[in-house]
Amino acid sequence: MTTSASSEPPALGPLLSAIRTPEDVKTIAEADLTKLAEEVRHSLITSLSRTGGHLGPNLGVVELTIALHRVFSTPKDSFVFDVAHQGYVHKMLTGRAPDIHTIRTYKGLNGFLLRSESDHDSYGAGHAGTALSAALGMAAARDLAKEDSHVVAVAGDAAFTCGPTLEALNNIAETTKKFIVVLNDNEWSIDKNVGAIARYFNALQTHATYASVRNSAADFVEKIAGKAVRKLAHKVEEGAKNLLFPNVLFEKFGLRYFGPIDGHDLPLLVRTFEHLKTLNEPVVLHIITEKGRGYQPALDNPGKFHGLGAYKIEDGSVDVSATPTCSDIFGRTVTDLAKADEQVVAITAAMPGGTKLEIFKKELPQRYYDVGIAEEHAALFACGLATKGIKPFLAIYSTFMQRAYDMIIHDMALQHLPVRLCMDRGGLSGDDGPTHHGLFDIGYLRPVPGIVHMQPANEAEFVAMLKWMAHYEAGPTAIRYPRGPINGTPLDAPVPPIELGKAVVEAEGTDVVLIGLGTLFEMAKQTKAMLEAKGLSVALVNPRFIKPLDGAVFERFASQCKVVCTFEDHVLHNGFGCGVIELLHDAGITTPVERIGWPDEFVEHGKPDILMKLHGLTAEAAFEKVMRHF
Numbered sequence: 292m293t294t295s296a297s298s299e300p301p302a303l304g305p306l307l308s309a310i311r312t313p314e315d316v317k318t319i320a321e322a323d324l325t326k327l328a329e330e331v332r333h334s335l336i337t338s339l340s341r342t343g344g345h346l347g348p349n350l351g352v353v354e355l356t357i358a359l360h361r362v363f364s365t366p367k368d369s370f371v372f373d374v375a376h377q378g379y380v381h382k383m384l385t386g387r388a389p390d391i392h393t394i395r396t397y398k399g400l401n402g403f404l405l406r407s408e409s410d411h412d413s414y415g416a417g418h419a420g421t422a423l424s425a426a427l428g429m430a431a432a433r434d435l436a437k438e439d440s441h442v443v444a445v446a447g448d449a450a451f452t453c454g455p456t457l458e459a460l461n462n463i464a465e466t467t468k469k470f471i472v473v474l475n476d477n478e479w480s481i482d483k484n485v486g487a488i489a490r491y492f493n494a495l496q497t498h499a500t501y502a503s504v505r506n507s508a509a510d511f512v513e514k515i516a517g518k519a520v521r522k523l524a525h526k527v528e529e530g531a532k533n534l535l536f537p538n539v540l541f542e543k544f545g546l547r548y549f550g551p552i553d554g555h556d557l558p559l560l561v562r563t564f565e566h567l568k569t570l571n572e573p574v575v576l577h578i579i580t581e582k583g584r585g586y587q588p589a590l591d592n593p594g595k596f597h598g599l600g601a602y603k604i605e606d607g608s609v610d611v612s613a614t615p616t617c618s619d620i621f622g623r624t625v626t627d628l629a630k631a632d633e634q635v636v637a638i639t640a641a642m643p644g645g646t647k648l649e650i651f652k653k654e655l656p657q658r659y660y661d662v663g664i665a666e667e668h669a670a671l672f673a674c675g676l677a678t679k680g681i682k683p684f685l686a687i688y689s690t691f692m693q694r695a696y697d698m699i700i701h702d703m704a705l706q707h708l709p710v711r712l713c714m715d716r717g718g719l720s721g722d723d724g725p726t727h728h729g730l731f732d733i734g735y736l737r738p739v740p741g742i743v744h745m746q747p748a749n750e751a752e753f754v755a756m757l758k759w760m761a762h763y764e765a766g767p768t769a770i771r772y773p774r775g776p777i778n779g780t781p782l783d784a785p786v787p788p789i790e791l792g793k794a795v796v797e798a799e800g801t802d803v804v805l806i807g808l809g810t811l812f813e814m815a816k817q818t819k820a821m822l823e824a825k826g827l828s829v830a831l832v833n834p835r836f837i838k839p840l841d842g843a844v845f846e847r848f849a850s851q852c853k854v855v856c857t858f859e860d861h862v863l864h865n866g867f868g869c870g871v872i873e874l875l876h877d878a879g880i881t882t883p884v885e886r887i888g889w890p891d892e893f894v895e896h897g898k899p900d901i902l903m904k905l906h907g908l909t910a911e912a913a914f915e916k917v918m919r920h921f
């Protein structure tokens with residue numbers, strides 16, 4: 292298969308193109324379900340080769356999703372997918388197959404489930420660990436209304452390393468009688484899954500005796516197939532399980548455990564769900580799947596194909612930019628810092644690849660920690676390390692750092708613990724959309740007493756800031772940086788020394804002062820040129836610090852200029868510009884402050900350049916705002 296050069300959407304197979312609603316899945320002859328699965332896989336592989344996306348996870352749930360829609364009926368029944376990055380097949384089977392080629396593109400389908408996108412999307416997501424709790428809420432609502440419907444939560448093995456998942460497990464049995472959890476176990480998170488839970492799931496899978504007893508039970512059923520004996524098969528299997536695994540973890544939580552079964556065996560999945568829906572007790576079905584099933588490059592490299600950009604179908608290769616990303620620079624720099632200082636350690640919450648701490652893991656494994664999808668725990672773990680003089684670099688995307696907010700206040704700041712918060716994807720994240728844009732961290736960190744928060748305007752300054760953080764011991768520090776490069780500045784470019792709370796004055800001026808934070812410093816420079824072409828005297832400042840602000844510099848320029856304009860890749864509400872306004876107000880300076888930043892709304896998915904233009908984050912918009920004052 293090769294990617295067609297045309298912009299025409301890839302053709303859908305006959306079975307898939309006939310599916311307008313999930314009820315159509317029920318009318319397909321059982322013998323054709325495997326063909327439907329093939330058509331779905333073909334569409335995923337061809338379509339995502341152009342748009343990019345979470346190919347591996349979705350290839351792993353093709354049979355599962357077909358079986359779910361074969362047995363249950365959304366929207367009367369509710370499916371809740373954890374993270375929902377594996378929801379593309381569900382979208383295809385609920386009438387959106389003709390649009391799957393638009394996924395994660397501006398105005399196209401969202402890369403996760405969205406309640407506003409379809410009645411069949413019972414719950415939106417993007418962050419892990421929410422499915423079981425939300426689904427339990429739906430089940431409780433159903434019970435209150437005395438309705439007769441089903442709620443099915445689908446969660447991956449790594450989602451079970453996430454705190455909220457375990458909090459929900461603790462609560463299911465005492466909340467409802469009818470509840471189905473599907474544990475989709477492919478042994479992978481974005482990278483290999485980690486921790487005791489991953490090892491436990493593996494033990495359940497690989498217990499030879501249990502597997503053989505289970506298979507013989509299944510064989511027994513096949514010989515005398517029929518509805519009546521299905522229950523018998525499960526009883527035989529049940530007996531085997533209780534014999535061999537009397538203490539299956541889930542049973543201790545009050546959920547009846549079924550499996551593990553082959554998550555690609557469509558007839559078995561259908562038969563099992565038909566059985567489970569008759570039970571009046573909470574159950575967990577453990578299925579074993581292959582992440583990337585049906586596409587060899589994805590099977591060979593599940594980490595890369597967890598989520599990626601456009602690729603060549605023939606070999607799965609992708610275009611790699613020569614410019615280092617901030618993640619590359621971070622991974623390299625923090626590893627070098629650790630080589631020079633044995634107190635430095637690195638912590639990730641299941642994202643060694645995205646944060647590029649995989650460099651640290653390879654070179655200094657003894658000081659590298661991957662805690663699984665557990666940002667709250669990661670932050671607390673870092674605090675404990677810091678109490679003993681260790682220098683933890685905690686690498687968590689800005690959006691996922693939201694999970695650890697209480698730990699930042701209650702544990703880090705209150706105790707002045709020098710944890711280093713390294714927030715990748717600080718700013719617009721792009722294709723993943725509103726669940727992943729890092730547009731709130733200035734707002735959530737600004738109020739925290741004693742925290743230091745900064746953002747570099749170029750790659751050389753980024754390295755200098757990380758080095759500065761390694762030596763700052765008075766309390767927590769945070770640095771935000773974007774997905775991808777900043778402006779391609781060579782790492783050995785000269786950088787004025789980093790001083791706490793000190794901005795860098797790039798140019799003096801008496802009419803206008805432009806204060807460009809981080810990635811938007813370049814935009815401020817462009818605005819300066821446009822204003823100078825109008826004969827204005829324009830000062831340009833790189834603030835470097837979001838907290839503490841450089842009051843002396845900002846007050847000086849605001850006093851001598853007619854207007855201030857700030858630029859930030861963050862929402863305007865409680866953003867960097869608000870900090871400047873508060874500072875000037877408290878100093879009794881009434882110079883007007885114009886601001887460039889994201890509006891008070893969730894920003895949709897799409898490429899940054901399209902979205903920035905759409906939402907007024909441009910030099911032209913800044914020029915217009917400033918010129919209103921002259």
Ligand SMILES: Cc1ncc(C[n+]2csc(CCOP(=O)(O)OP(=O)(O)O)c2C)c(N)n1
Nearest residue numbers: 348417418419447448449450479480481641
């Ligand atoms: C709170 C949070 N942290 C990190 C992530 C990044 N992330 C997205 S999917 C994923 C791994 C999910 O693994 P699993 O649940 O096993 O599903 P699979 O992709 O294997 O189907 C991670 C870590 C996230 N979405 N949410």
Ligand SMILES: CC(=O)[C@@H](O)[C@H](O)COP(=O)(O)O
Nearest residue numbers: 374376417598645716723774
């Ligand atoms: C689904 C999820 O949360 C991750 O896979 C995320 O999409 C990774 O984002 P990046 O591609 O920016 O690393």
Ligand SMILES: [Mg+2]
Nearest residue numbers: 447448449479
């Ligand atoms: Mg997994």
